[in-house]
Amino acid sequence: MSTYVYMKMLESAPQRYDLGLRILSLGRVTTMYDTVAVAVVAGRPAPRVLEIGCGTGNLTRRLAERGATVTAIDINPDMLAVAQTKLSDIISKVEFREMAAAEIADRFGAGSFDAVAATLALSEMSEDEQAYVLNAAYRVLRPGGRLVVADEIRPSGLTARILHALVRWPLALATYLVTQTSTSAVRDLAGLVRGAGLHVVEERRLPGGSGMVVGERPPEVA
Numbered sequence: 001m002s003t004y005v006y007m008k009m010l011e012s013a014p015q016r017y018d019l020g021l022r023i024l025s026l027g028r029v030t031t032m033y034d035t036v037a038v039a040v041v042a043g044r045p046a047p048r049v050l051e052i053g054c055g056t057g058n059l060t061r062r063l064a065e066r067g068a069t070v071t072a073i074d075i076n077p078d079m080l081a082v083a084q085t086k087l088s089d090i091i092s093k094v095e096f097r098e099m100a101a102a103e104i105a106d107r108f109g110a111g112s113f114d115a116v117a118a119t120l121a122l123s124e125m126s127e128d129e130q131a132y133v134l135n136a137a138y139r140v141l142r143p144g145g146r147l148v149v150a151d152e153i154r155p156s157g158l159t160a161r162i163l164h165a166l167v168r169w170p171l172a173l174a175t176y177l178v179t180q181t182s183t184s185a186v187r188d189l190a191g192l193v194r195g196a197g198l199h200v201v202e203e204r205r206l207p208g209g210s211g212m213v214v215g216e217r218p219p220e221v222a
Contacts, residue, residue, distance in 0.1 A: 028206070028207040028208040028210070029058075029120075031206065031207060032119060032120075032150050032206055032210060032212070033058050033059045033062055033119065034062060035150070035204070035206060035212060036059060036062075036117055036119055036148050036150050036212060037059060037062035037063050037066055037117075038066075039146075039148045039202065039212065039214050040063060040066075040068065040115045040117045040146065040148045041063065041066040041067060041068055041115075044114055044115065044146070045067060046067050046068065046069065047067075047068050047069070047113075047114035047115050048068070048069050048071075048112070048113045048114045048115075049063050049068040049069065049070045049071070049113060049114065049115045049116070049117060050070075050071050050073070050104065050108070050112070050113045050115070050116045050117070050137075050140060051063065051070055051071070051072045051073065051116075051117050051118070052073060052101045052104070052116065052117070052118040052121050052133065052137070053073070053074055053075075053101060053118055053119070053120065053121030053124070054072035054073060054074045054079075054080070054083055054096070055074060055076075055079050055083065055120075056079055056082045056083045056086060057072065057082070057083030057084075057086050057087045057094075059117060059119050060072045060083060060087060060094055061087055061090065063117065064090045065090070068093070068115075069093055069094075070093060070094045070095070071094075071095045071097065071108075071113070072094055072095070072096050072097070073096075073097045073098070073099050073101070073104070074096075074098065074099075075098065075099065075100045075101075077098050080096050080098055083096060084096055101118075101121060101125070101129075101133045101136075102129065102132060102133060102136070104133070104136045104137065104140055105135075105136035105139050105140065108140045109140070110139050110140065111140070111141065111142040111143070111145075112140050112142075113140050113141055113142065113145060114141075114142060114145050114146070115141070115145055115146045115147070115148065116137040116140065116141055116145070116146075116147045116148070117147075117148045117149070118133075118137075118148075118149045118150075118151075119149075119150045119151065120150070120151055120152070121149075121151070122134075122149060122151045122186050122189070122192070123151045123152050123184055123185060123186055126184075127187065130186070130192055131192060131195060131196070134147070134149075134192055134193065134195070134196035134198075135196045135197070137196065138196045138197050138198060138217055141217040142217070143217055143218065143219045143220040144216065144217060144218075144219045145216065145217045146214060146215070146216050146217075147193060147196075147214070147215040147216070148212065148213075148214050148215075149189060149192075149193065149212070149213055149215075150206065150210060150211065150212040150213075151185075151186050151189060151210060151211070152185045152186065152209060152210050153185055153186050153187075153189050153209065153210060153211040185209075189203075189211055189213045190203050190213045193213050193215040194215070196215070197217070197218075198215030198216060198217055199215060199216050199218060200213060200214070200215050201214050201215065201216050202214035
C-alpha cells in the first residue's frame with residue numbers, strides 16, 4: 001500500500017493520524033486491523049499479547065475487545081498518549097510502554113506472551129532490524145505461541161515492481177524531505193518469519209498491496 005510512506009508525516013501529528021491513515025489507505029487499513037486481530041486471538045481464550053508499534057491503539061482496541069490482555073509498545077510518546085486517551089474505557093486490559101521494538105528481548109522474559117502482533121511496523125525498519133526484531137519476538141513467545149505480522153509488501157513480478165516503484169518513490173521522497181525518515185515495503189514477509197525460526201501457518205494478501213503472515217513457534221519436544 002504505497003500511501004503508507006506518509007505514515008511518518010502523520011506520526012508528527014498524532015491527533016490526525018487515524019483520519020489521515022484512513023484517507024490515504026482508502027479505508028483499507030481498517031480491514032488490516034480487523035484481520036490481524038482475528039488471526040491473533042483465534043482459538044486462544046484471553047491470550048497475553050505483545051503489540052509492536054501500537055501507534056494510536058487501533059489494533060490494540062480490537063485485540064482487547066476480543067479478550068486479549070495487551071502489552072502495547074511504541075517508541076513515540078505522543079502516539080502513546082493518544083492511544084491511552086482513546087482506550088481509557090478498556091485501560092485495565094492494556095499496558096502501554098514506551099520502547100523500541102529492538103528492546104523487547106531485553107525487557108521481557110522468554111516465553112512471556114501467547115502472541116506477538118505487528119502492523120505497519122516492519123516497513124519502518126531496515127532488513128537487519130526486521131530480522132533482529134522477529135528473532136526477539138520468537139524469544140518472548142511461549143512454545144506454540146503465534147506471531148502475526150501485516151505490512152506493505154514488495155510485489156514479486158518485474159512489471160508489478162516497476163509500477164510499484166513509480167508510484168511509491170515520489171511519495172517516499174516527499175516523506176523523507178518532511179521527516180528525514182521513510183518506510184520501505186517488506187521484501188519477503190513470509191521468509192522473514194521463517195528465518196526467525198517460526199512455522200508459517202498462513203499467508204494472506206490484503207487489499208492495496210499489503211499482506212499478512214501468521215507464524216507459530218514450534219512446541220518444545222519432551
